[in-house]
Amino acid sequence: MWYRSEITKKLGVQYPIIQAGMAGGVTTPELVAAVSNSGALGTLGAGYMTPETMQQAIKQIKQLTDQPFAVNLFIPEIPNVDTEAINQANEWLRPYREALQLTKPEVKQPSSSNYEKQLEILLQEGVPICSFTFGVPDKETIQKLKQHHLLLIGTATTVQEAMINEVNGMDMVVMQGSEAGGHRGTFLGEFEDAMIGTMALVPQAVDQVSIPVIAAGGIMDGRGILAALTLGAQAVQMGTAFLTCLESGAKKQHKEAILHTTEEQPVITSAFSGKPARGIKNQFITEMAAYEKDLPSYPIQNALTKEIRREAANQNRPEWMHLWSGQGPRLSRQQAAGEMISKWILQIDERIK
Structure with missing residues (x-):
């Protein structure tokens, strides 16, 4: 067989x-x-x-x-914590945190x-x-x-x-x-x-x-x-x-996004985690694209956006969620x-x- x-x-x-x-x-x-x-x-x-x-x-x-x-x-992966890069990233992320009523997270040295x-x-x-x-x-x-x-x-x-x-x-x-x-x-x-x-x-x-x-x-x-x-x-x-x-x-928003998107929408972004990943293009990806090369490395950027992604789902804001998807949606x-x-x-x- x-x-x-x-x-x-x-x-x-x-x-x-x-x-x-x-x-x-x-x-x-x-x-x-x-x-x-x-x-x-x-x-x-x-x-x-x-x-x-x-x-x-x-x-x-x-x-x-x-x-x-x-x-x-x-x-x-254990990059050094770059305080300057983290402060800059937090400034770029501030509008999303304010809209979702979140505070800045504590960043720990990865181990x-x-x-x-x-x-x-x-x-x-x-x-x-x-x-x-x-x-x-x-x-x-x-x-x-x-x-x-x-x-x-x-x-x-x-x-x-x-x-x-x-x-x-x-x-x-x-x-x-x-x-x-x-x-x-x-x-x-x-x-x-x-x-x-x-x-x-x-x-x-x-x-x-x-x-x-x-x-x-x-x-x-x-x-x-x-x-x-x-x-x-x-x-x-x-x-x-x-x-x-x-x-x-x-x-639910993630599933719905995949079920109702097309093959050209999943794009590569580092905005959510500091590591390139393929997800459905949305407002967060578009707005953060200009800063991608200056974001902290993975997993630090991932930690900085964790609560934003979670609370965006809770408040039904899929435009700020990570909607991972391959090219065959x-x-x-x-x-x-x-x-x-x-x-x-x-x-x-x-x-x-």
């Missing part, structure tokens, strides 16, 4: 479909479990979670499914302590699979996780990044094309130099690395899945496609995750016949 591969065997799943570990509350335990119960691989996006919240979510997932699932973590505690929770809870974004774990961490029999999935946006994942000992790698929504996993060189489309990126990576390749970026239905497999990928990772499903924890649907997966499998079967 078309869906049997080295990856499905290693992951212990029926279908070569991975739900992306979208951080920020989208990947509820209900979504992760629904995907895994449907024969694909659900992923908890734990990048922004505290270790305690992450552990609680893992326990909930275990109650909802006995199938394999994954947890996605962010490799920590790796949260990430290190998250790794310990993975081992305590016996999580079977872990994926990483924004870099590759050091070899010592990889060795420790593998001693506890975790399967490790890396993320890359260039062939060279894929090769680094392989050399460091990752078991498989997600090749994330420029069509992808939200933050991409670029960690080597400039983001602009890694804007390679999925269709060009995947076969080149397949030819250069021996670990299994997972295709991501702009894949929204059975046609995209089959195309990726034809290019040599052994599985796909899908984010935006799951963001609008019933079990998703995305804000016209293909988005609002239905149960299991129904979507079944539909995609049927689409592939029909095309193969």
Whole structure:
């Protein structure tokens, strides 16, 4: 059968479909479990979670499914706190805070302590699979996780990044094309130099690395899945496609924006987090565009806008929210995750016949 591969065997799943570990509350335990119960691989996006919240979510997932699932973590980035840049950014953000009746947040020096505690929770809870974004774990961490029999999935946006994942000992790698929504996993060189489309990126990576390749970026239905497999990928990772499903924890305004936008509206912006990400163009992106090159680095800018984004959702101001989306929004649907997966499998079967 078309869906049997080295990856499905290693992951212990029926279908070569991975739900992306979208951080920020989208990947509820209900979504992760629904995907895994449907024969694909659900992923908890734990990048922004505290270790305690992450552990609680893992326990909930275990109650909802006995199938394999994954947890996605962010490799920590620790820039120096630039007080002058923060003060300037706060001045640019002041009109939004005033309109939403917010005060300036306290900015703390980023550290790796949260990430290190998250790794310990993975081992305590016996999580079977872990994926990483924004870099590759050091070899010592990889060795420790593998001693506890975790399967490790890396993320890359260039062939060279894929090769680094392989050399460091990752078991498989997600090749994330420029069509992808939200933050991409670029960690080597400039983001602009890694804007390679999925269709060009995947076969080149397949030819250069021996670990299994997972295709991501702009894949929204059975046609995209089959195309990726034809290019040599052994599985796909899908984010935006799951963001609008019933079990998703995305804000209502976010779902509605994706369901009612068109392919040219998702643009690249650093305004929300200090790191380039693809989201639906709105007032905040447009007004902050002039300042992007002078904003504090991620994750500091992300911390500065956190309450603005949250309160904008609470006050129904989608024009100031981060509305992450890939380039295929016209293909988005609002239905149960299991129904979507079944539909995609049927689409592939029909095309193969």
